[in-house]
Amino acid sequence: MRRTQLISTYGVGALIAVDDRSYIVSGLDTWKNDARRGGALYEPRLQYWLGVSYFRLPPADEPPAGDGVRIRMFPRWYSCPGCKVLQPWKAFGTQEGKSVCRLCDRALVPSRFVIACENGHIDDFPYFAWVHKKTVPDTSASEHNLTLESTGRTASLRSVVIRCSCQKEASLQGAFGKRALRNLGIECGGRRPWLGFGTEQPGCDADPRTLQRGSSAAWFPITRSALSIPPWSDSLHQRLHEHFAVFDGALDDGVAESAVLNMIKNSGMLQDSRFTAEEALAAVHERRELRVSARPDSDAEAGFEPANPLRQEEYRQLFDGTANAGRGDDFECVPPERDRGLPPPPGVQRVMLVKRLREVRALQSFTRVEMPDPTGGDTPGAALSAGGVDWLPAVEVSGEGVFLTLDQRRLQEWERRSGPVHRASVLKERHELVLARRGTDTRVRPSSPVTPRYLLLHTLAHVLIDEWSLDSGYPAAALRERLYMSDSMAGLLIYTATSDSAGSLGGVVAQGEHRRLSRTLESALARASWCSQDPPCMEAEASGVDALNLAACYACVLLPETSCETNNVFLDRAILVGTPDDPGTGFFQGRS
Known part of the structure; x- marks a missing residue:
């Protein structure tokens, strides 16, 4: 695994398949952390914001010792495709270094199913309880040996049958229901296998949910980042x-x-x-x-990420730029040098070229079952370590970008129009329903932060990234957005910040020159005015995860997940270009 994947894809608590076994990435207190070998990262603003002393690069594997990031076997239950036996892996008595059934010499298969809860706990699927709680238990049986069989009659879970030697059996049909386990009296055991035995948190009141072992819902990272x-x-x-x-x-x-x-x-x-x-x-x-x-005074202050104090400090620095930047400095931001006599494109107040930037991305925590609130709410996260660890895993990336702000006077006039207000209110209401369903604390997050301004900035960033990926030769996945949105901020930064070689091609800052930006913005808006899925796309009343998009699909606005701050939600291209019935909904309509 690449180091960056240990922040975004396979971090602490994530499941990973290696050959014919399945593992869970162990806690930070088991990671190799030798300061003498380097690997320490520093970003003071983010350190104090997250309450840690420093960050560390995920350790690299060092053959033949193999002492990099530790992993633990999980799930514990395996089955044999030959004799159909279903039991804990150790019960098979397999030889060290192998994972085969001693009876039929077939490779063992890790359990396809696990259970997890929204608090981050995860455990083996309770096969024994599932079979015997769905049927009348046979108290006369002296032992209970389970087998897992697939009848092959259908592709559904009805064909996956668990049988016990006491003659009881049950299919897995209905196991994925939201309260399927709770209705049988099966509660979350608070297990945290990534931290080892003895770290359970008994008394968890969250409903355990059945997941497929490879499901994306089994691990959602909570990451935080800051520019230097x-x-x-x-x-x-x-x-x-x-x-x-x-x-x-x-x-x-x-x-x-x-x-x-x-x-x-x-x-x-x-x-x-x-x-x-x-x-x-x-x-x-x-x-x-x-x-x-630097520490946030409250959870509310740390909540909506595009408006928090970290972003406010970055916004001021990006807006003002740097008068002098030394050769070894990590940040350089200047106004466009060419076409000084030309104004920025209509609707844009200021453009700045960020010739050097450094971003530190840290893994703060993770969740399961429910994706964290994309606007950075109060989603509780699971612990990354069992003991007192004063650091977090992080990666640093360097790149370049273009920062632009919108014309405040034109923006405030547009925000009073009925079209954008109505479309934003639709998504705001839906988002608040999602927050209520998740039990978000309204004292921390009184309401959804979705506004016409937020939809405009977010959708504009997406169409510019799409356009620049065509004009500058960058793949869209090599570009990222960073939004700055509040009553006093209306800016966005599009930048290359990736450890991949695609992030070092150069040329993104050239997109910020006024003449070129005017041309690419015009082209981007022309593309956004028509989608190959129209008219259904423009007329859509709901799309995306939790119906949190309006006129947005993969043919027009959506980007690779790595490029978007909010997992491709809160998007609406009608906010940019208007609708056939109401062109005035679009911020850029009537531009000259």
Whole structure:
């Protein structure tokens, strides 16, 4: 597995198939974490926001030791396709290093089914309880040996039958119902096999749900990210990262600043640099102030990600740009240099070229069964470790991009029109129904954050990514969106930030030159005005997951999942170009 996949696809608690066995990725406290080998990542704003001391790259496998990310066997139950026996893997008595049935010498097959709950717990499917709770138990039987057979009569679960040696049997029909297990008195056992035995959380009141072992619903990551912006992206702070804990501890212990200055001089962090020890000490104090102010004051503040304080700081920096950027800095943002006499496209207030950027993406937690709220709500996450671990796994990616903001005066006038207000209210009501169904705490999230402004920014980012993938040669999956939306913000950043070679081709910043942006925006809106699925697509009253899209499909607006912040929901191209009955719904209608 690639390191980035251990953040997005196969992180802690995720299921993974290796050859003829199935495993679950173990907790962080079992991961190899040798500081001497490097791998530590730092992004001060995100560190303090998430309450950790630092981040670490997922460890790489080092043959022949194979001591990278640890995994544990899960599920425990296996079946033999030959003799049909269904039992825990250890009960087969197979030889070490093999996974074959000793009776018929056939390769064992891990259980196709597991049970999980919304709190992140996961367990083997309760085959024994399923058979005997659906039938009258035979108390005279001395033993109960299970077999799993497929009758082959149909492709449904009715053909998958569990039989017991006590003559009881039951098919798996109905096992995937929302309350199928709860109705039989089967409760969640609070098991957390990724953390090992003895880590159960008894008393879980969530309904256990049956899932296929390879289902995408078995693991949803909760990731958080931040851009490195000044002053934290400057070369001085990069040199300070590994030494800050020492200097910070000395100041906490009351060591005089003159002594700390000597510590800085003797640390070697300023070797071959233009910085002085006094400047480094000022940077230490700057970092100490950030530690106090960066943590969110409440869950509400951390909720809607496009409007949270991390994004607000990035928005201000992207809007203002950087006057001077050193060679070793991680961030450089300047206005377009060519066509200075030309204004930005109609409807766009400002365009900035982000020639250098660094993004750190960290795995904060994960959920199961229900996908986390795409707007960054209060979805509870499962623990990544059993003990006290003061770091999170993360990856850093570097790239470039284009940042643009919308014309506030034109935007405010458009937001008062009935068309966009009505279409946004439809999705807002549906989103609030989803939040209510999931039991979202209304004290943390009083209502859905969906507004006409949000739909506009999100859909505009999608059509630009589609257009730029054709115009600049980038695959759409190599481009990402980053939205900035509140009453005082209306911006979006489209950037290349991928560890793949496609993220280093160069040329995205060229898309931000006024003349070229005007041309590509015109082309993107022309493409959005007609979809090969029209008229059904434009006339759709509901589409997408949980019906959270309107006029949006894979033929016009939807992107690869890696490019979108919200898993391809809250999209409506009518917000951009209007409808045949009401062209005024479109923000860009009447542009000149």
